[in-house]
Amino acid sequence: MAEKSILAYFHSLEEAEGVASKLRALRAIDVSVDRFGKYPGDGVDHVMNPITSDFPGLGYLTQSADFDSRDAAVLAAADVDASGLAGGAESDLTGRDVVLAVVVDESIYEQALRVVHEGGGIP
Structure with missing residues (x-):
């Protein structure tokens, strides 16, 4: 078989x-x-004010990622997705x-x- x-x-x-x-x-x-x-973690599970709250980085806010390493968090913040302005190339797998x-x-x-x-x- x-x-x-x-x-x-x-x-x-x-x-x-x-x-x-x-x-x-x-x-x-x-x-x-x-x-x-693309990033580790289960995402942000609570509402917070980014001006007054303590959060680990931009990747945490914009990509719902939970990083163990500060270096990884910095790299995620440099990703075009972090700006919210990324157009990106559409593919058959987008959103899947x-x-x-x-x-x-x-x-x-x-x-x-x-x-x-x-x-x-x-x-």
Whole structure:
């Protein structure tokens, strides 16, 4: 029994979880859904006034990042995303910060790919 894997990117956890449940119904060997980002941390979880509050840096405010290293925080603040004016090049993956990883038997690989596409994922 040969196995194949698929990595697919989604806009939301709900989209990915919906596809994951369909893949489980197809008897996928392993299915995992997770959110990822360019910077570490879970994001800012409280409202604060940047003028009066103590915060670790610009990257914390603008990119919801939680840095262990001051050097990493400085580099994030230098990123064009920190200014809020970044246009950036659009790609098919823009705004897709949820990844679904699935391992399936080779016999259902094509069917699993169709489920991912129909559910809005990009492999």
